[in-house]
Amino acid sequence: MAIKIDHLTPYIGSEIKCDVDSLLSGSEAEAIRAVLEERGVVFFRGLEINDEQQVAIARTLGNIVESEGKDGIYKISLDKGVNQRAEYLKGSLFWHFDGSLQPRPNYAAMLRAIKLSAVGGQTEFCNTYAAFDDLPEAEKREISTLRAIHSAERSQYYVTPEMSYEEVKFWQQSPSKSCPLVWTHQSGRKSLLVGATADYVEGLSVEASRALLARLRDWATQPKYVYRHEWQVGDLLIWNNTGTMHRALPYPEDGGRLMHRTILAGEEELH
Template sequence: MASIVAGKFSITHVKPQIGSIVESDKQTLLSGVHGAELRDLLEERGVLVFPRIDFDDEEQIAFSKTIGEFVPEMHGKVFAISMDKKVNPQADYVKGAFYWHIDGTMQDVPLFASLMSAKVLSKTGGNTEFCNTYAAYDALPAEEKEALEGLRVIHSFYNSQLYVDPEPDIAKMEEWMALGTNELPLVWTHKSGRKSLVLGSTAQYVVGMEPMESTRLLVRLRSWATQERFSYSHQWSVGDAVIWDNTGTMHRAMVYPLDSDRRMHRTKLAGEEAFA
């Protein structure tokens, strides 16, 4: 794939439709000199990989700020993603990450991007997969694009949790349902003029469509968007950092032993435009 080299900074595209590897050093990345270039590349490529860059938490925060507006987590600046409840009390919630999703479909303005770095890996499994929902939309036949235009989808937290726990008791279901629903466009027309598909595990049904047809459409589009040519599976090494454009990709974690010590640290960048 194409490679662009300038000093201590090089870019290699992984696939034609998604993903670029950025080879650099901490000093260059933290300086912010390539911040605008990396932001543009992120929006174009969907996912950027910084192999074995070994950011500590403060460096990860500082680098995040060179790309966009840093947003602290609810319980600290950085979120430790782990299935160990001593490390992450929200471990049960994290299980939803094993299914394709976009972060923020329960809000009107989703996160712009997330940056995740690998601290401890499981011995097996644990890749993170991404798919480019801009490229998936662009490749649809013209007649299908026309048919999808104007369709609205109801998203709910409880729909995503049913992937994890398909037979909850009523108390648990009521807890999930209390978080409400959100109606979003199936096709997001961005301020840039580009369009992307809004799908994932929170997508419950298409407004006004017969239930079986709604499910068939959402599953078919998910299969289309996550096919090989639009997707990238990152096999982690300790110290890797990966940033993804949350407005133009979906992502999921691949299965790994839940009793492993796998631990990732995530930082977030504030959303900049509403679903439209």
């Protein structure tokens, strides 16, 4: 079965129709990766697959992160009975990309809807390639050599604005990292690197740094660059983590929302 692709917005988000056997065989993997590169987010509806099949499909697209969860499946839930790191996952409610502190940020991630909350819980994605491409040329030059310090500590202030001393010390155990504001990829394309882990811009005053990071985040998350996914149980969604940011919309901790995630390992250095 040849895949069918339906682009859902001008810049980001595509639905792909394909049968399970073709996905498992990897016969469409190259085409899917090409759509991911261009569109940032793809999803499949009504596949009716299990965890083993999810991981098998992921393996056709790249190398999975073996340490992610159990047998390649990590359970995303704000219920501490399901996920002991539920407090940390609250940071996913704010714009971010995964792996900003790693030498090679995750290439992509695959999410499958197991159970949904009655309210909230949609996921939004923005295309950071398109956002950079559309910046005025003068602004591209202005930020082309700037670098920002990213830290786990910074992202937690979104969740707990008045962290205790012990909480601050805990999050400061994770080393910070200097990243370019503009990521020049192996392909030659460029994307913006901002989001919740971006703490400050090197060489700028505190005020100028905060203003610039907020301005670039607001630019990248304009409605025209954003795709909001309205989940249905069984949806399988994949996003290109190196060219997007994402966030979940708020939902009740006891709402039952459960996602199964598989991560595809990073393929290019961020330095």
